[in-house]
Amino acid sequence: MATAGLQVFGQPASTDVARVLTCLFEKNLEFELVRIDTFKKEHKLPEFIKLRDPTGQVTFKHGDKTIVDSRAICRYLCTQFPEDGNRRIYGTGSLERASIEQWLQAEAQRFDAPSSELVFQLAFAPQLNMAPDQARIAENEKKLQQMLTVYDEILAKNEFLAGDEFTLADLSHLPNSHYIVSSPRGKKLFTSKKHVARWYEAISGRPSWKQVVKMQSEHPGSFE
Numbered sequence: 001m002a003t004a005g006l007q008v009f010g011q012p013a014s015t016d017v018a019r020v021l022t023c024l025f026e027k028n029l030e031f032e033l034v035r036i037d038t039f040k041k042e043h044k045l046p047e048f049i050k051l052r053d054p055t056g057q058v059t060f061k062h063g064d065k066t067i068v069d070s071r072a073i074c075r076y077l078c079t080q081f082p083e084d085g086n087r088r089i090y091g092t093g094s095l096e097r098a099s100i101e102q103w104l105q106a107e108a109q110r111f112d113a114p115s116s117e118l119v120f121q122l123a124f125a126p127q128l129n130m131a132p133d134q135a136r137i138a139e140n141e142k143k144l145q146q147m148l149t150v151y152d153e154i155l156a157k158n159e160f161l162a163g164d165e166f167t168l169a170d171l172s173h174l175p176n177s178h179y180i181v182s183s184p185r186g187k188k189l190f191t192s193k194k195h196v197a198r199w200y201e202a203i204s205g206r207p208s209w210k211q212v213v214k215m216q217s218e219h220p221g222s223f224e
Helices: 015-026 070-080 094-128 134-155 174-181 184-191 194-204 207-218
Strands: 006-010 032-035 059-062 065-067
Touching: 006 015, 015 070, 015 174, 015 207, 059 070, 065 070, 094 134, 094 174, 094 184, 134 184, 134 194, 174 184, 174 194, 174 207, 184 194
Parallel strands: 006 032
Antiparallel strands: 006 059, 059 065
16 A cells, blocks of 8 residues: 555556556655456456547545546645655746646647547557547547647747646646557657657656556556
8 A cells, every 4th residue: 555545546548547647656656556447358448448438537545535537636646745756747836837727728628629539539449440430530630730730839939838847737648649649640740740749759758657658558458
């Protein structure tokens, strides 16, 4: 059991669980991961993939507190443990935090929907022996491209989204982006924009994220 009594219930291959795990590694916090998936030989795919939901499900417990929204969990960890690990990840002043919050809202409200659809079509559909829906892919590529054009303009001036430090604003984009970039078609969305490409390379190269990817690949709950 983790010394701080932090528990995460879920499946590392889920995008929501991956977001929380990355934050825990950035904050260098001890935690217990309780994998809620049960595998039988004839059912190798995790339930959340069968339900066609890339976010899967995450539940976080700290003492008698329970949170089920991945972004709320990340905020909680940063405010509850400000001195642990990466101290700048949620900003060090009200202005920085306001900027980070603005990007977290943009990610949740505008980036998440088209990117989740692309995660499903490009990464999950083949696992379900489904033909990807080309019309949906094209529609959501267009939406994501518009978002990434805005990102590219910001990243031409800043190292990261909310300034020159890696923060929750960047971290929150990692789980969906990772699955999209793992397909040749999805990768072009990121590599075709110079500053977005540089940014994604920087954030996906962080030890915290590499640790999560390692967990995803080691566990049969990932795709096999």
